[in-house]
């Protein structure tokens with residue numbers, strides 16, 4: 001997997017151009033940095049318009065939900081897939097606001113009967129309970145990773161110029177916490193949050209589950225595919241593949257919340273350098289996301305106190321990116337002042 005870095009020359013050219021625009025030096029703050037980032041990604045100053053934004057939601061269930069680690073029952077995952085198809089999920093509504101499209105993919109939902117276009121990449125029904133067994137059987141992590149790459153390829157071949165990963169899976173925040181803790185060598189207590197809104201006892205069950213999972217897994221987690229197999233899920237693997245393929249194809253990716261943060265840590269291990277193609281759309285309230293973003297060197301664009309997932313935070317960063325592009329494309333220069 002060859003990753004070509006974004007263009008340093010275009011970034012420099014953008015920074016020089018930004019300094020010459022009709023504004024005090026640096027006065028557009030983060031927008032300037034994002035404008036330069038996009039210029040580097042597109043190797044063009046100004047960058048091209050972000051007019052084809054695609055969200056891919058990876059849906060799946062987790063064995064660990066039997067330990068009551070979520071405030072909601074596992075059946076919600078399959079029910080929500082139908083909500084995505086109906087076009088009324090949180091991310092779908094927010095995506096419509098910015099003209100982005102949303103597709104949902106069933107990688108491991110514990111249900112039958114979903115439409116063929118949703119199940120085309122299905123790996124299994126639910127994962128193993130990570131506190132006492134591997135999440136995935138041998139080979140499944142790489143199959144799911146390849147599925148995520150193919151999903152990204154299909155969207156890019158169809159014209160996508162910005163990719164957003166979304167997640168739907170009751171129990172996702174427990175699995176994300178385990179993946180991040182294993183990679184960064186952190187204790188469960190530091191990475192586990194309240195997810196969908198568990199109480200103190202619920203959070204204690206999550207900490208116990210992640211602690212047991214980490215103890216069971218040991219050094220195996222050093223290898224990214226072993227980490228996905230032991231502690232992850234088909235969705236985590238597919239999301240990692242999706243992120244890597246965006247980087248391979250040179251298409252920017254906006255990460256969402258806790259699940260894409262955990263997958264991004266895996267993806268960066270599989271394909272070092274891929275992180276150069278990713279932005280962090282927003283700050284989640286989950287602690288594991290903050291740890292993951294810090295390790296990746298990414299600073300969230302927005303901080304709205306969101307804790308939904310699905311890609312809902314990332315899509316809201318899209319107007320900010322468009323604004324950054326517009327600054328470079330449309331502002332006049334100080335040199336032109338008479």
Ligand SMILES: Cc1cc2ncn([C@H]3O[C@H](COP(=O)(O)O)[C@@H](O)[C@H]3O)c2cc1C
Nearest residue numbers: 070072167168169170171172173195196309
């Ligand atoms: C109705 C509903 C819609 C959602 N959309 C995303 N999530 C989010 O919550 C879940 C993770 O939280 P936890 O680890 O606490 O289970 C994931 O499905 C995530 O995408 C939802 C959760 C619910 C209940």
Ligand SMILES: O=C(O)c1cccnc1
Nearest residue numbers: 195257258284307308309
């Ligand atoms: O911030 C997130 O990504 C998140 C938080 C809680 C539940 N699901 C997702």
